[in-house]
Amino acid sequence: MEQQCILKICVVDDEAATRRSIIRKLGEVDHSCTIFNLGYGEAALQELYKIKPDVVLLDIQMPGMNGLELLEKIKQSHPWIQVIMLSGFEEFSYARRALQLGAYDYLLKPVDRKQLGETLFKLKIELQMQFLQQLRPYQQQLQQEQITIDDIICCQLSLWHNEDIGKRIVWHDDETDHKVHAQHTLPSEHEQSMSQQTPRNLTLFTFRINQAIEGSVVHDYEGTFKRAEQWVDALRQAWHKRLQQQFFDIRSSSGIREQQVQPTAAALHFHSYRELAAEITQLLEQGQISALETLLRRWLEQIQSFELARVQYACAELLRQVDSSLGKGQTASGSIPEASLHYWQCWVNQHNRWSLLQHALISLLLDVCTAMKELADYEAQEQHWLDKAIAYMVQSSDMQLTLATVARHVGVHPVTLSRMFKQQTGDNFVNYLTKLRLQKAMDMLQSTKLSISDIAQAVGYTDEQHFRTLFKKKFGQSPREFRKL
DSSP states (O other), X not given: OOOOOOOEEEEEOSOHHHXXXXXXXXXXXXXXXXXXXXXXXXXXXXXXXXXXXXXXXXXXXXXXXXXXXXXXXXXXHOTTSEEEEEESOOOHHHHHHHHHTTOSEEEEXXXXXXXXXXXXXXXXXXXXXHHHHHHHHHHHHHHTTTOOEEEEEESOHHHHHOTTSOEEEEETTOGGGHHHHSOOOOOSOSSBOTTSOOOTTOEEEEEEETTTEEEEEEEOTTOSBOSGGGHHHHHHHHHHHHHHHHHXXXXXXXXXXXXXXXXXHHHHXXXXXXXXXXXXXXXXXXXXXXXXXXXXXXXXXXXXTSOHHHHHHHHHHHHHHHHHHTTTTOOOTTOOHHHHHXXXXXXXXXXXXXXXXXXXXXXXXXHHHHHHHHGGGGGGGHHHHHHHHHHHHHHOOOTTOOHHHHXXXXXXXXXXXXHHHHHHHXXXXXXXXXXXXXXXXXXXXXXXXXXXXXXXXXXXXXXXXXXXXXXXXXXXXXHHHHHHO
């Protein structure tokens, strides 16, 4: 994945021989850079505006428009361009004025090859640091949506700053984009004419999402965005589109086609989630396995026309309502419905393919139906294994407990455990577990100096904001407010 940051450099000097000498030295100290020979004066300035380079090596003493005047105009119109001033006059007043106008450094002519190389190396590092600093707010914004961007490697920063060109996102494991994001070979000649067009689809930078998927921002004349602030929306859309394509396994001979994201008329006409939950619960309790499976398959067939996020939410909401209904309408004081929905959303999100999610959901609910038939056999001994289950949850240091784990420990079916939990404690399993976690968090806030983020992780919540919401709803105060008491 790693690629070298390629600098686009313009050389401006009124002496052709001097320009050739500097260009030769640049090629020797940085083999990857792209170099433009611009001449001098107003013509050089206009060409520079078209190129929009990373770096300009600029002579001070030139006829017509001198280097200091050019520097001032460059910084006014393109402040990100770094300018290294060149002069044969060892006078402090020139250097001081150049630095005041925003020059990066000041070198004497004839340019020393070693000093030039060191200056470019240091400048390249600083440019990359500035770029990463610019991206940081965008990274933080995306992280709130569980999209972690890391391993960013700069390639063509001049193209990133150029708001006149199109840019788009490509994925490195996508065969349709494989040729697009590949880095183009640079010209063998360092001195390029201005008639040359910027190569199509150059890589601006590469990145990794959630430590798994590699991608690039590339230059594309028909790209989806141009300005830096538009990158977040472009990446979010590209990422969600990718997830949807993978989830539904949508491909065709011409590449990946668009997934229909609007519900069909039949789906809009179908039962509401709560009405459906009531019907499914009735079939579960009656043990009508065949009718239940038919209903589930019909419902799944219709919701697959939804966009991915809505499909996942619909499945989680259905499971939450079924789970809640297993307690025969009993409600618990202080119950936290958001916790139950979050629990089932996590379960749904574990299945990264539509075929897998359909199979798992059908299997789960048919298993529930079978277990409901066997429920009466456990009623005589329910208090024994229920006490054992509660003791296991209280004493366990594993804050990632699941209903299946606890049920396996006490030797009963998860559905039986869920049903008996609500009948005997007034709470369903998820609410009971949530209260244990929040109580543990409250104890840690009082007895440790761990950060709120670390405490959230310790009690089983990777989403700190979700943890804060549950804590405040349960105790009437945020974790920070509670700790201050």
